[in-house]
Amino acid sequence: MLVPMDLYSLVQRKGYLSPEMAIGWKIGTYVEECFDDLSEVGVAAVSDDDATLALLHLIQRHGYPGQIVVPESARPWDFLFYHLTTGTQLSFTLIKKRIELPQEIRELEPELCAHNHEELERYQASLDFLVKSILREPVTSFSFIRQTRCRRLQTQNEEEQLVHCHHCGSLIPLGKAWDLEGDICCLSCAGLEPVWGIYH
Ligand SMILES: [Zn+2]
Numbered sequence: 415m416l417v418p419m420d421l422y423s424l425v426q427r428k429g430y431l432s433p434e435m436a437i438g439w440k441i442g443t444y445v446e447e448c449f450d451d452l453s454e455v456g457v458a459a460v461s462d463d464d465a466t467l468a469l470l471h472l473i474q475r476h477g478y479p480g481q482i483v484v485p486e487s488a489r490p491w492d493f494l495f496y497h498l499t500t501g502t503q504l505s506f507t508l509i510k511k512r513i514e515l516p517q518e519i520r521e522l523e524p525e526l527c528a529h530n531h532e533e534l535e536r537y538q539a540s541l542d543f544l545v546k547s548i549l550r551e552p553v554t555s556f557s558f559i560r561q562t563r564c565r566r567l568q569t570q571n572e573e574e575q576l577v578h579c580h581h582c583g584s585l586i587p588l589g590k591a592w593d594l595e596g597d598i599c600c601l602s603c604a605g606l607e608p609v610w611g612i613y614h
Pocket residue numbers: 579580581582583584599600601602603604
């Protein structure tokens with residue numbers, strides 16, 4: 415299998431290439447192209463798995479310290495990127511049936527062992543096929559991408575005036591309000607991770 419050079423060094427280090435690693439790498443390189451690089455990008459992922467590992471590998475490759483937020487509560491996406499310079503948010507939701515092994519192959523998992531050559535080979539071939547298709551196909555073949563714009567509300571008002579969040583109605587200081595596609599809202603309704611609020 416032809417593995418991209420950047421990903422290859424991670425595969426060498428870990429000793430395997432999983433579908434999650436391929437997913438993280440594909441999404442990371444897609445985002446890197448959108449924003450030119452990953453230095454000014456906040457990254458969050460719902461699970462701390464091989465995909466997160468591949469993302470971290472991409473970020474750190476250029477010497478950035480790299481930090482990926484893994485929230486403790488549920489989120490409406492699998493990966494979220496926030497470009498600090500432009501206020502662009504890109505969220506990715508994985509399409510489960512495109513990133514999973516077929517049912518009959520998954521059923522082999524409990525039986526897999528070194529003595530069971532035929533099944534092991536079938537399983538490996540299916541896994542290779544899945545990884546290859548993730549690497550070859552565009553990101554949109556296995557995930558939904560959503561783009562929104564959100565920036566700190568620009569205000570001349572020095573006083574701590576309160577405003578209502580357009581989405582949840584909570585009262586927030588004007589100086590802490592966000593502009594989400596033209597709506598005034600709180601950090602949480604803007605869809606940002608709390609730690610990113612301090613960057614602005
Ligand atoms: Zn709100």
